[in-house]
Amino acid sequence: MLxxxxxxxxxQKPSTGYELKQVLDNSTGYFWHAYHSQIYTTLRKLEQDGxxxxxxxxxxxxxxxxxxxxxxxxxxxxxxxxxxxxxxxxKMKEDLLxxxxxxxxxxxxxxEAELRLQRxxxxxxxxxxxxxxxxxxxxxxxxxxxxxxAELGEFYQAAILQFGVAYEKMYLNWLDSLITELEKV
Amino acid sequence: MLxxxxxxxxxQKPSTGYELKQVLDNSTGYFWHAYHSQIYTTLRKLEQDGxxxxxxxxxxxxxxxxxxxxxxxxxxxxxxxxxxxxxxxxKMKEDLLxxxxxxxxxxxxxxEAELRLQRxxxxxxxxxxxxxxxxxxxxxxxxxxxxxxAELGEFYQAAILQFGVAYEKMYLNWLDSLITELEKV
DNA sequence: GTCTGCATGTAAACAGTTACATGATTGA
DNA sequence: TCAATCATGTAACTGTTTACATGCAGAC
Numbered sequence: 465m466l467x468x469x470x471x472x473x474x475x476q477k478p479s480t481g482y483e484l485k486q487v488l489d490n491s492t493g494y495f496w497h498a499y500h501s502q503i504y505t506t507l508r509k510l511e512q513d514g515x516x517x518x519x520x521x522x523x524x525x526x527x528x529x530x531x532x533x534x535x536x537x538x539x540x541x542x543x544x545x546x547x548x549x550x551x552x553x554x555k556m557k558e559d560l561l562x563x564x565x566x567x568x569x570x571x572x573x574x575x576e577a578e579l580r581l582q583r584x585x586x587x588x589x590x591x592x593x594x595x596x597x598x599x600x601x602x603x604x605x606x607x608x609x610x611x612x613x614a615e616l617g618e619f620y621q622a623a624i625l626q627f628g629v630a631y632e633k634m635y636l637n638w639l640d641s642l643i644t645e646l647e648k649v
Numbered sequence: 650m651l652x653x654x655x656x657x658x659x660x661q662k663p664s665t666g667y668e669l670k671q672v673l674d675n676s677t678g679y680f681w682h683a684y685h686s687q688i689y690t691t692l693r694k695l696e697q698d699g700x701x702x703x704x705x706x707x708x709x710x711x712x713x714x715x716x717x718x719x720x721x722x723x724x725x726x727x728x729x730x731x732x733x734x735x736x737x738x739x740k741m742k743e744d745l746l747x748x749x750x751x752x753x754x755x756x757x758x759x760x761e762a763e764l765r766l767q768r769x770x771x772x773x774x775x776x777x778x779x780x781x782x783x784x785x786x787x788x789x790x791x792x793x794x795x796x797x798x799a800e801l802g803e804f805y806q807a808a809i810l811q812f813g814v815a816y817e818k819m820y821l822n823w824l825d826s827l828i829t830e831l832e833k834v
Numbered sequence: 835g836t837c838t839g840c841a842t843g844t845a846a847a848c849a850g851t852t853a854c855a856t857g858a859t860t861g862a
Numbered sequence: 863t864c865a866a867t868c869a870t871g872t873a874a875c876t877g878t879t880t881a882c883a884t885g886c887a888g889a890c
Contacts, residue, residue, distance in 0.1 A: 465747060466877085472751040482841050496747055497740045502878065504843055526886055527841060546755050549763040550744055553770050555682045556816075559739040562650060562681055563731060565809050566657040568802025570731050578734040585738050616834075617753025623827050624750050631741075634819040638812050645808075651849085667869050687850060689871060711858055712869060838889085849878070860867080 466498050466506050467515075471534060471542040474516055478533040481507055491621070494593075494628055507532055515541055564642075576646050583639045590632035597625050651683050651691050652700075656719060656727040659701055661802075663718040666692055676806070679778075679813055692717055700726055749827075761831050768824045775817035782810050 469492050473484055484507075485500045498506075510516045515538035518530050534542075560582055567575045600622055654677055658669055669692075670685045683691075695701045700723035703715050719727075745767055752760045785807055 465742075465744065468751070469747060480841080481843090492747060492750055495741045495743045497742075497878095499879065500841095501843080501845095501880085506877095508843090529841070542751070543754065546748060546751060547759065549759070549766060550748060551766070553767065553774060554742065554744040556680045557650075557682075557739065557742065558680045559650065559735055561809055561812060562654060562677060563735060564805050565677055566653070566727070566731060566802075567805050568799070569660075569728065572801075574732065574734070581734060581736070582738065589738060614753070616757075617751075619830075620749050620752050623823075623830075624746050626826075627746060627823050630819050630823055631816075634815050638808075638815055641811075642808050645804075665869080666871090682850095684851065685869095686852085686871080686873095691849095693871090714869070836890090838887100840887085841885095843883080845880100845882075847878100847880080849876100851876075852874085854873075855871080857870100858868085860865105862863100862865085 465496065466502060467510065468542055468545050469496060469498075470503065470506060470510065470532075471515060471538050474532050475534045475539060475542065478531050480529045480531055482529070484532075490596075494589075495624070510538070514538075572646055572649060576643060579639055579643050579646070583636065583643070586632050586635045586639065590629065590636065593625055593628040593632060597622075597629065600625065650681065651687060652695065653727055653730050654681060654683075655688065655691060655695065655717075656700060656723050659717050660719045660724060660727065663716050665714045665716055667714070669717075675781075679774075680809070695723070699723075757831055757834060761828060764824055764828050764831070768821065768828070771817050771820045771824065775814065775821065778810055778813040778817060782807075782814065785810065 469488065470484060473479060473487055479487070481500065481504050485498075485503055488496075488498060488503070507516070507518070511518050511532075514535060516532045516534055518532045521529050521531050560578075563578070564575070600618075654673065655669060658664060658672055664672070666685070666689050670683075670688055673681075673683060673688070692701070692703070696703055696717075699720060701717045701719055703717045706714050706716050745763075748763070749760070785803075
């Protein structure tokens with residue numbers, strides 16, 4: 465999966481591993497996290513498979529940057545993957561749900577404290593998403609859409625943000641009602 | 650993580666690997682999937698670490714079953730894990746979001762078709778959750794709660810189901826509004 | 835002088851998936 | 863006879879995480 469995310473971003477703009485890590489952390493990273501170690505090893509593999517080419521660029525400073533560019537083969541591979549539709553739902557892995565599921569043996573105040581901490585974290589996450597949405601709105605106002613293809617990409621990316629917002633709101637509502645019910649006990 | 654799920658279920662009731670697979674598929678499997686291969690290897694590891702004991706039981710039939718029981722060490726390990734609260738949100742991995750994110754290069758009808766398929770799958774999933782919730786309601790009516798500890802466990806498990814329902818409703822709403830907006834284009 | 839950011843990687847360990855493998859019973 | 867269910871496992875592979883490793887520049 466990370467393979468396709470990297471191809472997608474490199475196609476949009478030739479990038480270094482470091483840049484890919486940054487861009488991931490502020491966009492797809494919210495629903496597909498990756499450590500820099502995995503990014504660099506995946507990039508090496510993409511290069512070996514001929515899906516990207518890389519070349520080292522020494523700037524006027526001491527730093528060595530390795531810029532990755534997508535090859536036509538890489539573009540084909542990404543398009544092929546996109547055109548092969550998902551036939552199942554993806555498998556959710558939610559640590560908190562597992563913990564709550566087996567929390568019958570725990571003391572209620574401890575569970576409550578954990579839920580409140582999660583509430584705080586999800587509230588922060590919601591704020592981040594809303595900030596990102598505001599930035600997008602500003603960008604759309606100052607740069608009126610010109611290229612239709614790029615516009616469609618932005619439309620999808622905005623839709624993803626809306627998912628994030630809806631998800632966090634749902635999560636907060638669920639935590640709130642669970643906390644309220646626990647307080648009654 | 651699977652380690653703790655298995656310990657949790659074995660504590661509730663000594664079970665075989667096969668039974669654990671069944672029970673997982675119809676409860677925690679919705680938010681923490683595992684293949685039988687992983688279940689069996691994890692059980693062997695739990696045994697080696699002294700967290701469970703197993704003994705082979707030959708029934709009146711040809712079948713060989715290996716029943717797993719939790720040890721006091723295993724109980725301690727699970728309690729310790731539960732009492733160490735989660736300090737971050739868990740990392741979401743949603744294949745569909747990645748695909749939509751990079752769908753600017755795809756033809757709109759193809760994206761729409763994929764979204765409609767996902768809509769169907771999530772609708773089915775919601776139905777499954779609602780059926781499970783109905784079963785729970787029935788069970789609560791016919792078996793009035795007697796043991797408070799067990800009752801608390803059921804309360805948490807019902808809360809998890811409510812999460813599942815809220816999640817699928819949110820997902821369906823998001824898919825619907827995305828499909829509607831795509832149709833306008 | 836120590837911490838943060840830039841920038842790159844490798845190695846080892848752990849988790850998860852797919853495929854292989856066996857063998858009896860029951861129902862269509 | 864063919865497929866499904868019960869019941870167990872191993873092997874190989876892929877993906878993910880944690881830890882190790884380096885080194886300069888600029889701020890405090």
